[in-house]
Amino acid sequence: MGKTIAQKIIEAHLVSGTMEPGTDIGLHIDQTLTQDATGTMAYLEFEAMGVPRVKTERSVAYIDHNTLQSGFENADDHRYIQSVAKKHGIYFSRPGNGICHQLHLERFGAPGKTLIGSDSHTPTGGGIGMLAFGAGGMDVAVAMGGGEYHINMPTMTKVQLTGKLSPWVSAKDVILAVLDKLSVKGGVGKIIEYGGPGAATLTVPERATITNMGAELGATTSIFPSDNVTKAFLAAQGRADQWEALSSDEDAVYDEIIEIDLSSLEPLAACPHSPDAVKPVSQLAGMKIDQCCIGSCTNSSYLDMMRVAAVLKGKTIHPDVSLTIGCGSKQVYNMLAANGALADIIAAGARILECACGPCIGMGQSPNSAGVSLRTFNRNFEGRSGTADAQVYLVSPETAAASAIAGCFTDPRSLGEPAEITMPEHFLINDNLIIPPIEETLMETIEVRRGPNIKPLPIAGPLENRITQKAVLKVGDNITTDHIMPAGAKILPYRSNIPYLSQFCFAVCDKEFSQRCKAEGGGMVIAGHNYGQGSSREHAALVPLYLGIKAVIAKSYARIHAANLANTGILPLQFQDEADYDRIDPMDELSLPNVQKEIAAGQPITLQNLTKHAQIKLDAVLTPRQREMVLAGGLLNYTKLEK
Ligand code: MIC
Ligand code: SF4
Numbered sequence: 001m002g003k004t005i006a007q008k009i010i011e012a013h014l015v016s017g018t019m020e021p022g023t024d025i026g027l028h029i030d031q032t033l034t035q036d037a038t039g040t041m042a043y044l045e046f047e048a049m050g051v052p053r054v055k056t057e058r059s060v061a062y063i064d065h066n067t068l069q070s071g072f073e074n075a076d077d078h079r080y081i082q083s084v085a086k087k088h089g090i091y092f093s094r095p096g097n098g099i100c101h102q103l104h105l106e107r108f109g110a111p112g113k114t115l116i117g118s119d120s121h122t123p124t125g126g127g128i129g130m131l132a133f134g135a136g137g138m139d140v141a142v143a144m145g146g147g148e149y150h151i152n153m154p155t156m157t158k159v160q161l162t163g164k165l166s167p168w169v170s171a172k173d174v175i176l177a178v179l180d181k182l183s184v185k186g187g188v189g190k191i192i193e194y195g196g197p198g199a200a201t202l203t204v205p206e207r208a209t210i211t212n213m214g215a216e217l218g219a220t221t222s223i224f225p226s227d228n229v230t231k232a233f234l235a236a237q238g239r240a241d242q243w244e245a246l247s248s249d250e251d252a253v254y255d256e257i258i259e260i261d262l263s264s265l266e267p268l269a270a271c272p273h274s275p276d277a278v279k280p281v282s283q284l285a286g287m288k289i290d291q292c293c294i295g296s297c298t299n300s301s302y303l304d305m306m307r308v309a310a311v312l313k314g315k316t317i318h319p320d321v322s323l324t325i326g327c328g329s330k331q332v333y334n335m336l337a338a339n340g341a342l343a344d345i346i347a348a349g350a351r352i353l354e355c356a357c358g359p360c361i362g363m364g365q366s367p368n369s370a371g372v373s374l375r376t377f378n379r380n381f382e383g384r385s386g387t388a389d390a391q392v393y394l395v396s397p398e399t400a401a402a403s404a405i406a407g408c409f410t411d412p413r414s415l416g417e418p419a420e421i422t423m424p425e426h427f428l429i430n431d432n433l434i435i436p437p438i439e440e441t442l443m444e445t446i447e448v449r450r451g452p453n454i455k456p457l458p459i460a461g462p463l464e465n466r467i468t469q470k471a472v473l474k475v476g477d478n479i480t481t482d483h484i485m486p487a488g489a490k491i492l493p494y495r496s497n498i499p500y501l502s503q504f505c506f507a508v509c510d511k512e513f514s515q516r517c518k519a520e521g522g523g524m525v526i527a528g529h530n531y532g533q534g535s536s537r538e539h540a541a542l543v544p545l546y547l548g549i550k551a552v553i554a555k556s557y558a559r560i561h562a563a564n565l566a567n568t569g570i571l572p573l574q575f576q577d578e579a580d581y582d583r584i585d586p587m588d589e590l591s592l593p594n595v596q597k598e599i600a601a602g603q604p605i606t607l608q609n610l611t612k613h614a615q616i617k618l619d620a621v622l623t624p625r626q627r628e629m630v631l632a633g634g635l636l637n638y639t640k641l642e643k
Contacts, residue, residue, distance in 0.1 A: 522548020532561025
């Protein structure tokens with residue numbers, strides 16, 4: 001039987017398990033990446049494992065999230081990551097170099113390789129034919145130490161692309177169309193493979209926009225073939241030698257096939273507050289707007305920015321609109337500066353930001369109260385922008401630029417003929433902000449620099465057999481990790497300080513949550529479907545662990561978060577009968593009377609609602625390996641046991 005692209009890469013990297021969908025597989029990982037907001041924790045975890053030098057082909061530490069340095073914390077964390085990278089053979093990308101995913105695509109990504117990153121948008125690498133997964137920091141630490149990365153073998157979905165994008169319609173509109181079809185849960189358990197004649201018409205950065213936002217589908221990852229377009233991109237980056245052809249077999253079998261005719265697409269927008277609340281821009285045209293932000297790992301390539309510059313050239317932004325521009329990398333900025341496009345952007349009145357995540361993660365540029373903000377980013381969860389009542393729409397760079405000039409939602413097709421912009425034959429290559437590893441013999445002389453903001457990470461103990469706790473919180477469907485552990489300029493600097501972070505846990509849903517956990521000595525969280533979607537931040541598990549949360553009981557989970565819960569030693573439990581969700585009220589006294597034995601035996605879990613005198617059956621969302629892990633008290637304890 002023929003194979004899909006993903007199946008071929010998985011087969012070549014399979015260390016344990018069989019490729020039976022839904023079963024646990026362990027993969028050899030060629031490359032890892034971290035960013036600074038999850039990186040400090042990942043490297044503290046790596047240090048706890050006691051491995052002197054990373055065992056991957058290449059590991060890269062990027063600084064891109066916490067670049068607003070309003071106190072010593074972020075700069076101290078950057079120093080820590082830089083020194084830990086030097087000590088352990090990790091490439092270090094300095095602040096100012098750009099956003100991890102854009103940079104990895106430009107400088108390190110290669111077709112056919114496996115990559116995991118402590119960031120949910122790591123599947124951006126699928127644009128260049130890598131099998132790239134977002135993972136928790138602990139998983140990345142283990143992979144750096146040479147350990148396998150475990151996932152459930154996904155099913156295969158093919159998105160068959162035909163036709164060609166019309167003028168002013170962009171890659172962002174393709175992925176918004178997929179989100180419209182599948183929803184934010186539609187990709188769970190799947191690898192999404194793009195192909196068909198339409199795929200060949202898309203450049204690597206355009207493909208990367210699409211695979212990047214596959215994270216918003218909940219997909220395990222997304223991938224494009226590696227073809228002549230990929231080859232040309234790698235050659236233009238001076239890396240032609242890293243190219244290899246990669247395609248699915250003619251007779252490959254997919255579990256699901258979705259067809260999209262690129263020619264039929266129009267400019268789209270994801271409306272507040274979910275990436276799948278998609279509407280045509282034409283239906284929103286005329287709505288007054290307050291802000292446009294262009295950038296993020298989704299849409300900040302040279303091609304994107306050149307298209308924006310062409311729209312802005314010779315114009316002035318509307319007096320009621322603030323427009324920010326943040327290129328994805330120094331390479332992009334440099335090229336725009338050299339060819340004059342940056343001058344057009346500046347002249348139009350844009351506010352130029354450093355190349356970093358910036359407003360995407362709420363690091364500045366929060367909109368005005370109830371402000372309407374058009375962003376080329378990938379997430380528009382409530383409050384993520386830093387303004388609780390802001391209305392954030394996700395759009396293409398073309399739509400954002402056109403709207404910034406008009407002052408209202410504008411369909412870029414109303415602008416007439418677009419300028420012709422082509423991919424450069426040679427990108428400007430200057431890796432002077434990437435510090436490569438030093439000689440192995442020198443590594444041990446390096447001293448790791450730890451600032452006072454770095455506090456020890458919480459580690460669970462072995463699982464007890466009886467757990468009795470209150471339902472300290474009950475929430476609905478699609479709770480994101482931004483709800484559980486918010487980010488933003490005020491909180492992000494404390495990603496290496498779990499005790500401090502804990503006061504903000506679930507604050508978006510319930511301001512008293514942290515206090516209540518402390519008063520009750522911990523508890524359990526009750527949730528609806530797709531619990532933990534969005535960011536890969538393991539802080540959304542580590543902080544609840546610190547607050548004494550022993551179990552989450554949900555209708556269903558997002559993949560990375562369920563794994564993070566197991567990694568930290570919190571039980572991810574699921575209702576056998578969804579209707580039982582209604583049989584638990586906030587502050588009910590709950591008991592898991594025999595949980596350790598049930599987990600060990602792989603049996604269903606018994607829950608007693610002591611307040612309501614009801615018995616409820618649950619399943620543990622755990623593979624056999626994860627069962628061992630939670631019995632031991634999480635991945636770090638388990639890895640020590642394995643040694
Ligand atoms: C995000 O986009 O939410 C982040 C910030 O990049 C996160 C990682 C984090 O929370 O540090 C992600 O996507 O995983
Ligand atoms: Fe950074 Fe935003 Fe991309 Fe996350 S989604 S990596 S915050 S640019």
